[in-house]
Structure formats: C-alpha cells, structure tokens
Amino acid sequence: MTNYFHMEMAAGDIGAISNLGLAHIGDAVYELMVRVWLCKNGKATAHGLHKSAVKHVSAPAQAAAAKRLLPHLTESEQSAYKRGRNTRVGSVPKNATLEQYHAATGLETLFGYLYLKGEIERLNELFQFIMEGGPPHAS
Numbered sequence: 001m002t003n004y005f006h007m008e009m010a011a012g013d014i015g016a017i018s019n020l021g022l023a024h025i026g027d028a029v030y031e032l033m034v035r036v037w038l039c040k041n042g043k044a045t046a047h048g049l050h051k052s053a054v055k056h057v058s059a060p061a062q063a064a065a066a067k068r069l070l071p072h073l074t075e076s077e078q079s080a081y082k083r084g085r086n087t088r089v090g091s092v093p094k095n096a097t098l099e100q101y102h103a104a105t106g107l108e109t110l111f112g113y114l115y116l117k118g119e120i121e122r123l124n125e126l127f128q129f130i131m132e133g134g135p136p137h138a139s
Contacts, residue, residue, distance in 0.1 A: 007116045014113060025115060027108045029112060030127075056131075059092075062107045063096070063103035080109055082106065083106075
C-alpha cells in the first residue's frame with residue numbers, strides 16, 4: 001500500500017511531474033505545516049487560525065520566506081526552487097506582484113519536491129527557519 005503521508009519517490013518520477021504539479025503539492029504541504037504550527041503555538045479559534053494561516057501562506061509572505069531561505073539551500077534544492085520560480089503562470093493574485101508570485105511558486109515547488117523525495121527532516125528544518133529563525137543546517 002502506498003503511504004501518501006510519507007512519500008519517497010525516485011528522482012525520475014519526481015522529474016516527470018509538472019512544475020505546477022510540484023507547486024500544487026508543495027502548497028498543500030506548506031499550508032498543513034503552517035496550520036499545525038499555528039495550533040501548536042496557541043491559536044485556538046477558527047477565525048484566528050484562518051486569519052493567521054492566510055497571512056503566512058500568502059504570496060508576499062512566501063516570497064519573503066524564499067528570499068531568506070535561498071542562501072541556505074543545497075544545489076538540488078535551489079534547482080527545485082528555480083524550476084518553480086521560472087514557471088510561466090496564467091494569472092497573479094491581486095495582493096502580489098509577479099515577482100512575489102514567482103518566488104512563492106518556487107517555494108511551493110521546493111516543498112513539493114522535498115516532500116515527494118521523503119526528506120521530511122529537511123522540510124521541518126527549512127520550515128522552522130521560516131517560522132522561528134535561526135539558520136537551517138546544510139544538508
């Protein structure tokens with residue numbers, strides 16, 4: 001049986017997934033991590049959770065997170081990020097610039113890539129750096 005909560009796909013299989021497919025997966029992974037982090041850190045009401053989650057998963061917030069992460073990424077992580085960042089998109093949300101949206105798509109693609117590779121520890125390391133600061137260790 002396939003364990004969809006802990007994937008470990010081969011590089012070739014991940015490479016066959018479209019850039020936007022990886023970003024789609026990474027968006028869900030990132031949002032789940034944000035939601036868990038918010039609950040763990042005391043956000044209790046449904047309204048408070050939603051409002052805080054939206055703040056963290058917006059394109060401008062993800063773009064800022066990506067900018068902070070970039071110097072700490074490995075070569076393969078940077079490649080995954082750039083794969084998403086350079087993807088042509090059809091539309092941009094009204095609360096973001098095109099540059100922010102591309103950077104956010106890159107971050108989501110990175111998170112999708114790491115999730116599908118099964119690199120959960122690295123995902124947690126990068127996420128903790130985004131949310132709490134302190135440089136992540138190089139992998």
